[in-house]
Amino acid sequence: MGQNDLMGTAEDFADQFLRVTKQYLPHVARLCLISTFLEDGIRMWFQWSEQRDYIDSTWSCGYLLASSFVFLNLLGQLTGCVLVLSRNFVQYACFGLFGIIALQTIAYSILWDLKFLMRSFRTSWAQL
Numbered sequence: 001m002g003q004n005d006l007m008g009t010a011e012d013f014a015d016q017f018l019r020v021t022k023q024y025l026p027h028v029a030r031l032c033l034i035s036t037f038l039e040d041g042i043r044m045w046f047q048w049s050e051q052r053d054y055i056d057s058t059w060s061c062g063y064l065l066a067s068s069f070v071f072l073n074l075l076g077q078l079t080g081c082v083l084v085l086s087r088n089f090v091q092y093a094c095f096g097l098f099g100i101i102a103l104q105t106i107a108y109s110i111l112w113d114l115k116f117l118m119r120s121f122r123t124s125w126a127q128l
Contacts, residue, residue, distance in 0.1 A: 027085070030084055030085055030087075031085065033084070034080070034081045034084050034097075037077045037080060037081050037097055037100070038077070038078070038081045040077055041074055041077035041078040041081065042078075044070060044073060044074045044077070045074060048070060051070045051073075052066045052067050052070050053066070054108075055069050055070065055107060058107075058108075058109065059107070069107060072103075073100060073103065073104065073107075076096055076097070076099070076100045076103075077097070077100055079093070079096070080093040080094070080096045080097040080100070081093075081097075083096075084097075
């Protein structure tokens with residue numbers, strides 16, 4: 001009988017907790033989903049010159065084109081995050097964020113970096 005009382009109390013607590021937090025959970029879930037993009041966009045803001053110099057040295061494209069790429073990347077990520085969090089044009093925002101991933105994969109040579117891919121594969125495999 002003691003275990004049933006404990007389960008009843010736990011269920012009552014969970015119901016009360018969900019009633020209070022129900023309206024906030026979708027926003028928290030969206031924030032968790034876009035947190036990587038938000039962090040990357042903020043990091044780009046603070047590491048602007050390093051990002052620009054890396055793109056310029058990797059692709060030898062010049063200061064203006066490298067700056068344009070970093071700006072496009074920064075604007076795309078932060079705009080996508082704001083749109084997802086505000087629940088406006090979510091489908092387009094997701095397509096935009098996917099495009100940013102594709103752009104970064106090519107620009108940062110992630111696709112051809114075997115060491116990076118193997119490290120990511122090993123980490124993903126270990127989590128299974």
